[in-house]
Amino acid sequence: xxxxxxxxxxxxxxxxxxxxxxxxxxxxxxxxxxxxxxxxxxxxxxxxxxxxxxxxxxxxxxxxxxxxxxxxxxxxxxxxxxxxxxxxxxxxxxxxxxxxxxxxxxxxxxxxxxxxxxxxxxxxxxxxxxxxxxxxxxxxxxxxxxxxxxxxxxxxxxxxxxxxxxxxxxxxxxxxxxxxxxxxxxxxxxxxxxxxxxxxxxxxxxxxxxxxxxxxxxxxxxxxxxxxxxxxxxxxxxxxxxxxxxxxxxxxxxxxxxxxxxxxxxxxxxxxxxxxxxxxxxxxxxxxxxxx
Amino acid sequence: xxxxxxxxxxxxxxxxxxxxxxxxxxxxxxxxxxxxxxxxxxxxxxxxxxxxxxxxxxxxxxxxxxxxxxxxxxxxxxxxxxxxxxxxxxxxxxxxxxxxxxxxxxxxxxxxxxxxxxxxxxxxxxxxxxxxxxxxxxxxxxxxxxxxxxxxxxxxxxxxxxxxxxxxxxxxxxxxxxxxxxxxxxxxxxxxxxxxxxxxxxxxxxxxxxxxxxxxxxxxxxxxxxxxxxxxxxxxxxxxxxxxxxxxxxxxxxxxxxxxxxxxxxxxxxxxxxxxxxxxxxxxxxxxxxxx
Numbered sequence: 001x002x003x004x005x006x007x008x009x010x011x012x013x014x015x016x017x018x019x020x021x022x023x024x025x026x027x028x029x030x031x032x033x034x035x036x037x038x039x040x041x042x043x044x045x046x047x048x049x050x051x052x053x054x055x056x057x058x059x060x061x062x063x064x065x066x067x068x069x070x071x072x073x074x075x076x077x078x079x080x081x082x083x084x085x086x087x088x089x090x091x092x093x094x095x096x097x098x099x100x101x102x103x104x105x106x107x108x109x110x111x112x113x114x115x116x117x118x119x120x121x122x123x124x125x126x127x128x129x130x131x132x133x134x135x136x137x138x139x140x141x142x143x144x145x146x147x148x149x150x151x152x153x154x155x156x157x158x159x160x161x162x163x164x165x166x167x168x169x170x171x172x173x174x175x176x177x178x179x180x181x182x183x184x185x186x187x188x189x190x191x192x193x194x195x196x197x198x199x200x201x202x203x204x205x206x207x208x209x210x211x212x213x214x215x216x217x218x219x220x221x222x223x224x225x226x227x228x229x230x231x232x233x234x235x236x237x238x239x240x241x242x243x244x245x246x247x248x249x250x251x252x253x254x255x256x257x258x259x260x261x262x263x264x265x266x267x268x269x270x271x272x273x274x275x276x277x278x279x280x281x282x283x284x285x286x287x288x289x290x291x292x
Numbered sequence: 293x294x295x296x297x298x299x300x301x302x303x304x305x306x307x308x309x310x311x312x313x314x315x316x317x318x319x320x321x322x323x324x325x326x327x328x329x330x331x332x333x334x335x336x337x338x339x340x341x342x343x344x345x346x347x348x349x350x351x352x353x354x355x356x357x358x359x360x361x362x363x364x365x366x367x368x369x370x371x372x373x374x375x376x377x378x379x380x381x382x383x384x385x386x387x388x389x390x391x392x393x394x395x396x397x398x399x400x401x402x403x404x405x406x407x408x409x410x411x412x413x414x415x416x417x418x419x420x421x422x423x424x425x426x427x428x429x430x431x432x433x434x435x436x437x438x439x440x441x442x443x444x445x446x447x448x449x450x451x452x453x454x455x456x457x458x459x460x461x462x463x464x465x466x467x468x469x470x471x472x473x474x475x476x477x478x479x480x481x482x483x484x485x486x487x488x489x490x491x492x493x494x495x496x497x498x499x500x501x502x503x504x505x506x507x508x509x510x511x512x513x514x515x516x517x518x519x520x521x522x523x524x525x526x527x528x529x530x531x532x533x534x535x536x537x538x539x540x541x542x543x544x545x546x547x548x549x550x551x552x553x554x555x556x557x558x559x560x561x562x563x564x565x566x567x568x569x570x571x572x573x574x575x576x577x578x579x580x581x582x583x584x
Contacts, residue, residue, distance in 0.1 A: 006410070008408070008487055009404040009408045009410040009413075010410075012400040012401065012403060012404045012491075013400070013401050013404050015396075015397045015400065015401075015457070016397040016398065016400065016401035016420075016457045016462060017401075017416065017419065019397065019453065019454075019456050019457045020420060020422075020423050020457070020459075021419065022438060023435055023438065023453065023454040024422065024423045024426055024431065025419060025422060026434075026438060027431040027434035027437075027438055028422070028426050028430070028431050028434070030434045030437070030438070031430065031431055031433070031434045034433075034434065087329065090322065090325055090326065090329070091326070093322070095319065095322065101326050101330065102574075103566075103567065103570045104330060104333070104334055105329060105330075105333050106573065107334065107337070107563055107566065108333055108337075110512060110516075110562055110563065110566045110573070111337075111516070111559045111562065111563070112515070112516035112517075112518065112558060112559070112562075113518060114516075114518050114534040114535075114537055114538050114555075114558070115534075115537070115555045115558050115559045116336075118537065118538075118541055118551060118554075118555050119336045119337065119339070119340045119555060120336065122340070122343070122548055122551070122552070123336055123339065127353045129357075132353070163332075163333070166333065167333070168577065171574055171577040171578070172577060175577075175578050220427065223427075224427055224429045226429065226518075226519050227518045227519065230518075230538075231518075231538060234541070234542065235542070247429045247432075247519070250429070250432065250433065251432070251519070251523065254432075254433040255432075255433060255436060255523055259433070261433055261437065264433045265433060268429075268430045268431065268432070268434075269430070271427075271429065271430050272426070272427070272430040275427055275430070276425075279425070
């Protein structure tokens, strides 16, 4: 193989590089610059220092969005770290029809969040199936306002996110379970360990790195929540927009008719710092893992 | 067959019968749990499908999701209300273009990164790594400004280009090319094949599996995407299916049957694609560098 190439690699790389530079690197640098200006969608805009960041700090809307987004991560991520693992353990054994179940459990992953959101907003409406079921079981007396109460709306969106993500993380866990040595399970079984005990003492330590990875992927995904909230609340983010997420607010203030581009850019960078923060936490935890 | 064994070693048979019994219990529990998850994950789709087939005379609030006399009238009403076939076509154009572009651009770039040494490589690596790290939601406002200055607003090209190649596609193709034994290409080189011929005739045909994975994931991502089409498309004639279906639900919140039919039009083609290509999906999740 030739040791050094001159122009050929660039010929091959140019199309991908142009897309990456024009639609990712450029906009990212531009976002940083714009965040220090008072630009609007109408154009213009001048340097205004850290004014946007000061405005953010004083904006209740920003803090509600951030609080909701972090709340989202706090509820969704632990559920997505645990439930898909249990699901993977359930479908791991090769028993008849298991391939069918595995693929069917993956189908919510494939469907668009818009479709999933519309289906669930119907199921969760006041005359929907969920309220009907709860009433039939005499758990509640009158329908719960899943779609019109801010807290219940957020909770509903979180559950829909988890529902849609189960199959995806199940497949990641399935790959990890395949790497847990079968001999360990057999030895433990001989020693009289029940399935619960084996799940706790063998499977769980075996998939620990994967759990952390799922935690990271889940966190990054949850930080970017938009479609669930937009679709399930019919574009309102609940009463008074109180169920808004960061991305919801970024789109609203940055891309409206008189979009405040500078301000939205500052908010976008706040979102970026949060997501990077989670990645750093993940890398840290991995390092301590290796030290053990 | 059981009797002679029982005659010889009764104690052992007793133990074996206990094991069989335990196995039956285990299977019953497993399948019961599988059915429970099945209802939980697939039930909502079935419910929505049932609703979409219910005629005007049938109650959609009853517990029975299955229509007594199925009708396709609601599907006709979707077509009367929004240009759904146009949206279907738009989604098809966007998703197919995204799949093809990702395959072409990512295999060109992935091949260079897997096989060629050249100056500036580290910088290229950094650029593609950045496209994985920077979430689209963070740069969305800026990408909109870029697209506007390129005259891409309200065009399908504007929907397609930002997703034409992703860092993940490049990573998958690069991993695939790295896994190919170098000897084959070296043999082709000795036979006088040019760099281009080696890429097209030798390397590319050997990574077909990964190309399929990249194509499917790009297709499904583009088909399901909601936020970016919502931002860049203004005229309702240019909507993709996800944006169109959300728009339908906005104008038709009163008629759940029609909304249900709309969601089915958006999800059925995709579920058919998924079930016919499911093994590639499971490979895809594994190949996304997600094995931990």
